[in-house]
Amino acid sequence: MLNNIRIVLVNPSHPGNIGAVARAMKTMGLEHLYLVNPKSFPHVNATALAAGADDILERATIITSLKDALVGSEIVFGTSARLRALQLPTLDPKAAAKFIINEAKVNKISIVFGRENNGLSNEELELCNHQLYIPTNPNFSSLNIAAAVQLIAYEIKMADQIETTITTPTIDLASTEAIQSFYQHLQQTLITTKFLNLKNQNGLMAKLKRLFNRAQLEKTEINILRGILTSINTKNEND
Numbered sequence: 001m002l003n004n005i006r007i008v009l010v011n012p013s014h015p016g017n018i019g020a021v022a023r024a025m026k027t028m029g030l031e032h033l034y035l036v037n038p039k040s041f042p043h044v045n046a047t048a049l050a051a052g053a054d055d056i057l058e059r060a061t062i063i064t065s066l067k068d069a070l071v072g073s074e075i076v077f078g079t080s081a082r083l084r085a086l087q088l089p090t091l092d093p094k095a096a097a098k099f100i101i102n103e104a105k106v107n108k109i110s111i112v113f114g115r116e117n118n119g120l121s122n123e124e125l126e127l128c129n130h131q132l133y134i135p136t137n138p139n140f141s142s143l144n145i146a147a148a149v150q151l152i153a154y155e156i157k158m159a160d161q162i163e164t165t166i167t168t169p170t171i172d173l174a175s176t177e178a179i180q181s182f183y184q185h186l187q188q189t190l191i192t193t194k195f196l197n198l199k200n201q202n203g204l205m206a207k208l209k210r211l212f213n214r215a216q217l218e219k220t221e222i223n224i225l226r227g228i229l230t231s232i233n234t235k236n237e238n239d
Contacts, residue, residue: 019049
């Protein structure tokens with residue numbers, strides 16, 4: 001199950017933090033690290049702070065966009081130290097860990113951590129279908145990224161040691177790339193039918209994405225929805 005979990009860091013600016021994250025991951029049995037546009041990596045400071053987790057750094061996948069980093073994932077958690085008004089299912093680390101371990105039996109899961117200075121943007125969180133909220137001191141909510149990874153990785157490790165099934169894991173969830181392709185199809189269709197226009201398309205599409213993200217669409221459901229869109233487009237072309 002742990003092998004189905006990847007840790008994704010978006011634009012990490014301090015190589016030492018990358019090393020500390022690798023160490024945090026290895027101590028809890030997590031192996032898959034993805035780095036989206038790291039400012040400086042590989043770096044001697046990353047190796048130094050990995051403190052023996054060099055293998056995690058050596059296998060790390062460096063990639064240019066968060067969208068590409070999520071390819072192959074069925075479930076994506078975006079982490080935040082503050083609650084966002086994004087209407088995503090929101091779990092604290094302990095509840096999220098139980099959910100993740102259960103779903104990781106059959107699904108690939110990505111846990112996304114934002115920049116050290118300002119976290120994830122709302123646009124990046126729109127690529128997620130869950131929000132992982134870390135409760136902190138409201139007067140000082142800044143949490144070091146390695147500490148955040150360590151906290152969540154610990155809860156995942158603890159959940160993995162409890163052999164109780166919460167619910168049956170969801171089988172055949174649509175992949176992130178299939179969902180993003182559906183969103184493009186949906187947007188183009190809604191523009192063609194004039195439901196969307198330049199003034200409202202960004203806001204409405206954001207709300208529609210949140211709606212479908214909450215639904216955790218399965219592969220067959222994506223196929224049905226895309227079939228409906230294709231039918232609409234064909235009808236418009238024939239009129």
